[in-house]
Amino acid sequence: MEYYQLTPINLVTYLQSLPEVCQKFSSVDNLEVQEILDGNMNYAFVVSNKLDVNQSVFVKQAPPYIKVLGEQWPLSRQRMTAEIQALNYQSSVCPEMVPEVYYQSESLSVLIMQNLSKHTILRTELIQARYLPRLAEDLSTFLAETLFYSSDFALRSADKKAMVSKSANLDMCLITEDFVFTYPFEHHEMNAYNPALSQSVINSIQKSPDVRAHVAQMKYIFMNQPEALLHGDLHTSSVMVNVQQTFVIDPEFSFAGPMGFDIGALIGNLYLNYFSHAHNSSAESVNYSHWLLQTIDDLWYKFEAKFLSLWSEHEQSLASTFMGKDLSGDSHQAFRHLFLQQVLSDTLGFAACKIIRRILGVAKVADFMQFEDQKLRAKLETQALNMAKTMLLNRQSYTNIADVNKLAEETRLI
Amino acid sequence: MEYYQLTPINLVTYLQSLPEVCQKFSSVDNLEVQEILDGNMNYAFVVSNKLDVNQSVFVKQAPPYIKVLGEQWPLSRQRMTAEIQALNYQSSVCPEMVPEVYYQSESLSVLIMQNLSKHTILRTELIQARYLPRLAEDLSTFLAETLFYSSDFALRSADKKAMVSKSANLDMCLITEDFVFTYPFEHHEMNAYNPALSQSVINSIQKSPDVRAHVAQMKYIFMNQPEALLHGDLHTSSVMVNVQQTFVIDPEFSFAGPMGFDIGALIGNLYLNYFSHAHNSSAESVNYSHWLLQTIDDLWYKFEAKFLSLWSEHEQSLASTFMGKDLSGDSHQAFRHLFLQQVLSDTLGFAACKIIRRILGVAKVADFMQFEDQKLRAKLETQALNMAKTMLLNRQSYTNIADVNKLAEETRLI
Structure with missing residues (x-):
C-alpha cells in the first residue's frame, strides 16, 4: 500500500x-x-x-x-x-x-x-514523588532480556551481524550523535541555557579538554559498538507505569548499539530526577531521594544478576560457548566479570552525557523545568552537571553503583 | 555471467x-x-x-x-x-x-x-634476516590511510554505516572468531602443539582464567567494533616486498572491524619473527633483532603520526568536526590522545592473540616451523607465549612501544 x-x-x-x-x-x-x-x-x-x-x-x-x-x-x-x-x-x-x-x-x-489508558509516564510519577515498587524489578528484566538475547552471547555470529545491518536507523542515530553528544558541548545555536546558570559552570563542561575528550569517546562508542538491539531512547518518558505494571514505549531510536546506552539513559534520567528533589529538605523528600538511589542501585544489580543468569543458562544449552571450553572452571566467571565491568563503565559514561545534554542542550526535562525560579533551577542543574562530570571522567574506576550514589549524595551537599 | x-x-x-x-x-x-x-x-x-x-x-x-x-x-x-x-x-x-x-x-x-614477479613474501625475507629499509614507512602509510579514510573521522555517519553493512564477510569473520580467538585457547581437535612444548606452558594460557577472559574480550571487540574497513589478515605473508617497494595483498578477510586488529596482526607477526631469531647469538642476528624491534617501534609511531596528521588536515576542511567546536583549544588534542591510546591497547591485545594462535592453533608460521629441532622450537615458542601473555594482560597500561619491546627483550633472556 x-x-x-x-x-x-x-x-x-x-x-x-x-x-x-x-x-x-x-x-x-x-x-x-x-x-x-x-x-x-x-x-x-x-x-x-x-x-x-x-x-x-x-x-x-x-x-x-x-x-x-x-x-x-x-x-x-x-x-x-x-x-x-x-x-x-x-x-x-x-x-x-x-x-x-x-x-x-x-x-x-x-x-x-x-492503548495504555491506565498508566502514567514514569517521569511524571517521579516528579510527583510517587513510589513505584516494581520499577527496578521490571526495568532490569527488560534490559537484561532485550540486551542479552540480541547479543553475541545468544545469537550465532552471522545472525547477529544480519540483525545489526537490518536495524540501521540512520537519521535517528544522527539526531543522537548531534543532539546528545555534540551540540550541548560546544557553542551551538540549538543550545538553550538557563539564564541563571553561571558561565563558569558551562565552561567547566564545554571548555574542559578532559570532559570533551571523554564525551567524544562516548560518542565514538555509540557509533562503533553494535552489541545489542537497543531501545535507543530509554529515558523516563519512554516508560509508562502504574503500581502493578511497567511498559516500555516508543523505540523509534532503536538500533544496534552499546548496551550501556540504554542502561545509562535510564540511570542518567533517574539521577536528574534525584537532583530535582534536592531543593526540598522535608523528611518526605529525603525519603524519596533515598528510594531513588536505592532504585538505581537495584536496577543495576538486578540487571547484572539477570543478565548473568540468562548467560549461564543459555550456555548450558550450547555445544560450544562464546569463549570456548572452560578448562580451569574459572574462566567463564572471569570473563563475565570483565564484561559487566565494561558495561558499567559505558553505562556511567552515557548516563553522564545524558544528564549534561538535558541541561545544556535544547531538549529539557520537566524534572527541572517545573521550577520557575531560575536561580533555584541553576543550583540544581549545577549539582547535576558536577556529578555528571565526575562520573564521566572516573567511569572506569567505579566497580559498583553504591560509590556513584555516594558521589550523587556528596554533590547535593555542596 | x-x-x-x-x-x-x-x-x-x-x-x-x-x-x-x-x-x-x-x-x-x-x-x-x-x-x-x-x-x-x-x-x-x-x-x-x-x-x-x-x-x-x-x-x-x-x-x-x-x-x-x-x-x-x-x-x-x-x-x-x-x-x-x-x-x-x-x-x-x-x-x-x-x-x-x-x-x-x-x-x-x-x-x-x-603480477608481483619481482617481490618476495615479507615473512620469507624476515626469516632470512634481510633488512627492508622501507618497511615501517610503507606499512605505516598503508595502515594510517586505509584506517583513517574508512573511519567516522573521515566519513559522514550514514556513509560509514553503509560501508559497514556492505563489507559484511560472514564466513571469513567466523573463521577468525574460531581459529584465532577460540580453538587455540581450549582443547580443540583442530589444535596442533609442538610435542616438545610443555603442558604447563600450554596450561599457562588455556587454564589461566585471566588470559581466557582477556582473549574473550579481544574476540568480543573483534565482533563488536566496526571502526574501519580492515585488511582483516595482515600478517607478514600478506605483504610482498623488495628493497624499493611494499605491496599489501590478499584482503579476502576484509570487513569493518577494530583498527587494532590490522596493526596487531602485523606487530604480532613481527614479534613472532623476533623470537625465531632468539636462538642465534651471532652479532649479525643480534643486530637483526634490534632492527626488528626498531621497525615495530617505527611502525607504530609513524602510523600514529600519519593518522594524526590525516585527522587534523581533514578536520580543517570540515564545517564541523567529530567532537564539535574546540572551545578551549586543547580538546581535540586531548581526544586524539585518548583515542590512540585505545588503539594501542587494542593493537597489543590482538597482537598477543595472533602470537598465541600461531603456536597453539592449527595454522603455524614458517618463522618457527623452519626449526626441525622440536626442543629448540619449544624454547622459542615458550618465550613468545610468555611475552604475549604479559602483553595481553597489561595492554591497557602500555603508553608506548618501547616498553613492549623491553618486555620482548627481557622475555628472550629468561
Whole structure:
C-alpha cells in the first residue's frame, strides 16, 4: 500500500478495513478518534468505541518529516520501521513489558497497538514523588532480556551481524550523535541555557579538554559498538507505569548499539530526577531521594544478576560457548566479570552525557523545568552537571553503583 | 555471467575475451598459464606472454569451497566480493601499495591483477634476516590511510554505516572468531602443539582464567567494533616486498572491524619473527633483532603520526568536526590522545592473540616451523607465549612501544 497520511477523518475507515483491529471492538460502527497532540515527531491517535470507552486502540504514524516542524524538516520514515522491528523483538523476549501490537504496516509507517489508558509516564510519577515498587524489578528484566538475547552471547555470529545491518536507523542515530553528544558541548545555536546558570559552570563542561575528550569517546562508542538491539531512547518518558505494571514505549531510536546506552539513559534520567528533589529538605523528600538511589542501585544489580543468569543458562544449552571450553572452571566467571565491568563503565559514561545534554542542550526535562525560579533551577542543574562530570571522567574506576550514589549524595551537599 | 571454474584449459580463452586484460599484452596469441599451487583457499594462476615473460597477469578465483579441502568444505564466495571491495578501497587511498587491478568480476569471483614477479613474501625475507629499509614507512602509510579514510573521522555517519553493512564477510569473520580467538585457547581437535612444548606452558594460557577472559574480550571487540574497513589478515605473508617497494595483498578477510586488529596482526607477526631469531647469538642476528624491534617501534609511531596528521588536515576542511567546536583549544588534542591510546591497547591485545594462535592453533608460521629441532622450537615458542601473555594482560597500561619491546627483550633472556 502506498503511503498516505492518516487523519481524524480517514482513520476510522482505515481501521474498519483491518480485521486484526476490528476484533478489538465489539462493534466498529461507533468509533471516536482523539488526536494526541503532545508528540513531536509523529502523529498519534486514540480510537475508542463510544459505546464502551474501555475498548480503545492507540495509533501512531510517522510522517516523512518532523511533525511539529512540518514538511520542510524531512525525516526518514525508517524510524517507524525501526520501531516496528524493535517492538516485535522486545515482545518476543519480554511481551509483558511492551504494548501489544495489533497491526503494523511498514509501507504506511503505522503501528496500531494497546492503548495504555491506565498508566502514567514514569517521569511524571517521579516528579510527583510517587513510589513505584516494581520499577527496578521490571526495568532490569527488560534490559537484561532485550540486551542479552540480541547479543553475541545468544545469537550465532552471522545472525547477529544480519540483525545489526537490518536495524540501521540512520537519521535517528544522527539526531543522537548531534543532539546528545555534540551540540550541548560546544557553542551551538540549538543550545538553550538557563539564564541563571553561571558561565563558569558551562565552561567547566564545554571548555574542559578532559570532559570533551571523554564525551567524544562516548560518542565514538555509540557509533562503533553494535552489541545489542537497543531501545535507543530509554529515558523516563519512554516508560509508562502504574503500581502493578511497567511498559516500555516508543523505540523509534532503536538500533544496534552499546548496551550501556540504554542502561545509562535510564540511570542518567533517574539521577536528574534525584537532583530535582534536592531543593526540598522535608523528611518526605529525603525519603524519596533515598528510594531513588536505592532504585538505581537495584536496577543495576538486578540487571547484572539477570543478565548473568540468562548467560549461564543459555550456555548450558550450547555445544560450544562464546569463549570456548572452560578448562580451569574459572574462566567463564572471569570473563563475565570483565564484561559487566565494561558495561558499567559505558553505562556511567552515557548516563553522564545524558544528564549534561538535558541541561545544556535544547531538549529539557520537566524534572527541572517545573521550577520557575531560575536561580533555584541553576543550583540544581549545577549539582547535576558536577556529578555528571565526575562520573564521566572516573567511569572506569567505579566497580559498583553504591560509590556513584555516594558521589550523587556528596554533590547535593555542596 | 554465471559462475564457472577457471582452469588452465579455459583460462586463456576467458582472458582473450577481456579487453582490459588484452591491453596488458603486446599479443594474446601466445599466452602461457602457470597454476600457483601454494594457496589454500583459492585458485591462482600466472598468465604470461611466452614471447615476453615480462608481460604477465595474476589471476585469482574463489571457488564456493576451500580449494585444498575440496567441495565437501563449502565456503561462501562472498570472500572474493570482500576482497574486490577492499582492493578497490585500498587502491583509492594508497594505490602505490596494492597490486593494480586490471579486471574484476563478482559473479565469477575473479580478480585479474598486476603480477608481483619481482617481490618476495615479507615473512620469507624476515626469516632470512634481510633488512627492508622501507618497511615501517610503507606499512605505516598503508595502515594510517586505509584506517583513517574508512573511519567516522573521515566519513559522514550514514556513509560509514553503509560501508559497514556492505563489507559484511560472514564466513571469513567466523573463521577468525574460531581459529584465532577460540580453538587455540581450549582443547580443540583442530589444535596442533609442538610435542616438545610443555603442558604447563600450554596450561599457562588455556587454564589461566585471566588470559581466557582477556582473549574473550579481544574476540568480543573483534565482533563488536566496526571502526574501519580492515585488511582483516595482515600478517607478514600478506605483504610482498623488495628493497624499493611494499605491496599489501590478499584482503579476502576484509570487513569493518577494530583498527587494532590490522596493526596487531602485523606487530604480532613481527614479534613472532623476533623470537625465531632468539636462538642465534651471532652479532649479525643480534643486530637483526634490534632492527626488528626498531621497525615495530617505527611502525607504530609513524602510523600514529600519519593518522594524526590525516585527522587534523581533514578536520580543517570540515564545517564541523567529530567532537564539535574546540572551545578551549586543547580538546581535540586531548581526544586524539585518548583515542590512540585505545588503539594501542587494542593493537597489543590482538597482537598477543595472533602470537598465541600461531603456536597453539592449527595454522603455524614458517618463522618457527623452519626449526626441525622440536626442543629448540619449544624454547622459542615458550618465550613468545610468555611475552604475549604479559602483553595481553597489561595492554591497557602500555603508553608506548618501547616498553613492549623491553618486555620482548627481557622475555628472550629468561
